């Protein structure tokens with residue numbers, strides 16, 4: 291595939307033969323013509339002993355299935371159904387990690403899954419959440435989060451190199467090895483062993499000798515058994531219990547976790563862990579969640595995708611797509627998917643968008659270019675330029691959302707406790723402040739710009755390259771303007787009306803650290819908004835004096851030196867002094883978009899479950915990159 295077509299990925303080219311899908315590229319069927327579902331149950335479900343293994347899972351455990359070749363998702367749905375049929379599905383999590391180089395389009399997926407009426411409910415849910423066909427990792431939450439699908443759109447070898455997980459069972463699918471050699475390379479088989487542990491099983495429809503030997507050479511104890519229907523043989527394998535652990539290390543579930551800061555990052559992480567059955571303590575100086583930077587009435591779900599499809603753009607795109615799926619259940623509870631216009635405002639941005647569209651190919655589900663007339667129609671406001679339209683974006687009520695998220699029986703609130711000091715005593719962390727000490731195994735600091743001062747580095751808080759940036763928003767009475775029907779982003783953003791106002795902002799004050807609202811900042815917001823949308827006002831544009839009558843709110847964004855977020859542990863940063871301490875901050879003004887995926891990632895790490903970020907993006911968000919060794923040494 292030509293480089294310039296990124297991030298879109300080439301879809302499967304399907305030929306329907308008597309209603310059954312076949313790949314034109316590989317010249318093979320996706321599943322057995324006689325009865326694909328029964329074959330899946332025989333080969334993959336039965337020979338991995340899944341029903342028996344699901345039935346004995348302890349509470350809060352997770353079970354990880356990895357598959358090569360997601361195809362129509364039939365194997366996945368059959369596994370999900372088998373898991374659902376066991377009582378364990380109420381208190382455990384099923385992870386399914388699958389790689390797919392040529393994903394089916396949503397239409398083909400819908401047509402293929404229509405063949406299985408008994409899987410219809412599950413199939414419909416998968417189709418609703420099926421990601422757009424762009425490269426990279428997509429974490430899909432299903433069945434209320436009890437089923438977590440990690441779909442890697444790309445080559446299987448890259449998938450196994452990039453993803454971090456340890457499988458309990460493998461579904462080695464793919465087309466026949468003679469037609470699909472790329473799926474069965476020795477390197478891929480080596481990777482399969484790397485992602486396995488003693489007790490890991492595998493099943494595959496093929497019985498080809500080379501593959502049996504390669505799997506056996508890596509350490510699987512292989513057996514040839516009867517295949518399905520007319521197929522004489524198939525293979526099963528298991529890593530003997532006596533084998534050494536070479537797989538990715540499992541982090542055992544920590545006994546106790548505290549999260550400091552109940553803004554959007556902390557609330558999302560607390561909720562994520564709570565829903566996985568983990569008890570968490572959520573600490574905040576205020577008496578409720580969402581009062582600081584996440585306390586605004588409205589916030590846009592927005593990222594600026596880069597012209598180059600590099601790691602930074604990939605992180606922004608993956609976060610955007612995940613957050614759009616994540617917020618869907620909050621539709622009547624803080625999430626407003628109105629669509630969002632990224633205006634091609636000014637010559638520079640216009641040229642940037644042209645280059646962006648030239649060099650990239652995004653599916654229309656993600657974004658489409660629109661001209662000024664179309665942009666005006668979609669937003670309901672006369673706009674002078676077109677831009678990029680994100681149909682599935684919109685705006686959120688961040689403060690309300692934080693409160694909803696923080697309200698869960700597994701989340702213990704320690705609100706009204708100003709944290710003053712963190713210290714490590716033997717193997718535990720002690721959080722001290724204006725309340726009783728809290729003793730826990732792991733602490734996650736989600737304290738925005740206050741995060742560095744809480745890291746116990748003996749006064750070396752400057753060692754972290756974080757910056758507080760003041761942002762003031764202005765509340766425009768909706769009668770004053772043509773309130774937009776969708777979010778408009780340019781040098782300022784403007785939201786649709788909510789409770790009689792439209793929030794616009796925010797200033798970006800690098801040198802002003804005043805927490806007070808200022809008329810100057812309102813003036814700046816009004817001026818910028820007027821320049822961006824001169825046709826916005828019902829009567830006259832606002833006079834400078836109007837700034838004094840406007841209300842708003844001040845918040846402080848925490849940004850890093852490279853404007854990328856931070857989510858990860860401080861393990862090994864200073865010997866073992868900071869082990870068990872995590873940072874989740876540096877979200878700048880894009881917290882609503884980045885935080886759902888990064889909360890998912892941290893919860894994966896904290897519970898030892900498969901990671902939703904590939905290693906290359908995990909590196910991007912690692913807090914170690916923000917640590918200034920020299921500053922620490924000079925101290």
Ligand code: SAM
Pocket residue numbers: 302319320321358359360361362363364365366389390391392393444445446447463464465470472473
């Ligand atoms: N498990 C699927 C199901 O339940 O429908 C059927 C899988 S089909 C037999 C094989 C799949 O492997 C195809 O979707 C194909 O595009 C994918 N594939 C082939 N070569 C690949 C590669 N090198 N990396 C990733 N996927 C590949």
